[in-house]
Amino acid sequence: WATDDSSLERAFSSFGEILESKIINDRETGRSRGFGFVTFRDEQSMRDAIEGMNGQLLDGRNITVNEAQNRRNG
Template sequence: MSINIYVGNLSFNANEGELRELFEQFGSVDSAKIITDQFTGRSRGFGFVEMSNREDGLRAIENLDSKDFSGRSLKVNEARPKKAMGGGGGGGKGRDGGGRSRW
């Protein structure tokens, strides 16, 4: 069973090859992706690594969380599933903001 790993506090200069190499010390890496801003193309400072072996991934998390990488202390943990977009929400007051009626 595979594992998807969140990697936060990445240096803005880090690249996906370096990220892959860092995790390959612990096992086979299926993918390494650094998330970038869609308008500027600049790194957003976090990424995801998918490893095919769950135990290898858990070992990587244990060994790499808080580790210095390119001058930054990494935040590494198992990625949470993406939440569905849309629906719900709201709250707040109605159109008139509470208070007296305008009429």
């Protein structure tokens, strides 16, 4: 998993202003867990990114892009 926070942001920056981009790493090993999050300033940018990037290649891997859902407790 070669993608880091910066390359994730670069890949999505054409869709709108990004507030945060974050690759999630394993707490123990520090290695990527294979997913991340991109937070856009507005909803339309998010929707454009989902439409434009879902199924595309990023650093040699096919990616799935969707809207993050809130975690449920319990």
